[in-house]
Amino acid sequence: MHQDFESILKSSGQSVTKPRRAVFDALTRADSPLKNGEIAKLTPSIDRASVYRTLELFAKLGITTTTIRGWTPFTELAEPFKPHHHHMICERCGVVEEIESDTLEDMLTILASRHHFTLRSHTVELSGVCASCSKNLPQPTSL
């Protein structure tokens, strides 16, 4: 696992450094996407600026993917460190389930090609109400 990570860095001419390992480890240990600030807190020995620079590099190299929730970006490991997936989030209780669908993936590729685009990456975020919340709270929460 680590081996692959370091290979990606090296094969793209990047150094393997302590901050990069620390950020990668934090993301590996996390079981769900993290905010930038959370990553920084999980790597207290690393300067904030380096965390940001690392995150920017990881995004460029495709090591991570970032999605948004509310106004906040959340980052997690991408393939090959984590199987490709999307998120289904319950807007009541916040539970996050991972979604995989080859059919969806194929459709997105086709959609892109209809627009004469070569698809390189994508994000899909679904938001709704999970089964247990719709049982327990039949009335939508008021504002």
Place this chain on the structure above:
Amino acid sequence: MHQDFESILKSSGQSVTKPRRAVFDALTRADSPLKNGEIAKLTPSIDRASVYRTLELFAKLGITTTTIRGWTPFTELAEPFKPHHHHMICERCGVVEEIESDTLEDMLTILASRHHFTLRSHTVELSGVCASCSKNLPQPTSL
């Protein structure tokens, strides 16, 4: 159009105020999603704090949708003020095309129900290389 907007506010027990109208107007005039800061600049007579509060309210009421590009959230009007769509962004030149597909929408609903979720909203963002960029720049840009 405005009528609908004010109806949404009133029917959910919210007041129709100057800041809310200003933010809505700014989003209406924009032809593409805006950053929070851009919205604030387009509404100079409105205090920044009120712009943020308004944006938060709009999101809750489903008046707007927010997607991410890089690490920055972009907001635009949602249905019924703008037809439902998604984005296909060229990572080379930045051009944004709007994507619509009923088949995609249906599939997302089905995917959600497989997870026993009731789908309420979703975002799909595709990123890739547009036709003209893949002609002009056959070699991927290096880091």
Place this chain on the structure above:
DNA sequence: TATATATTGCGAAAAAGTCGCAATATTATA
């Protein structure tokens, strides 16, 4: 038009993100 209440603007402050540069770590080479 008066009253109750929701919302605003203000001021201040916290949080998030960025930048230049000297010091340091990493890599490649001998």
Place this chain on the structure above:
DNA sequence: TATAATATTGCGACTTTTTCGCAATATATA
């Protein structure tokens, strides 16, 4: 394994973005 060339870091200062409490004001209802 030591050295030189270079990439990267940490630091410190700074800018930008976002949040908060509260008195003043605008809005909605009767």
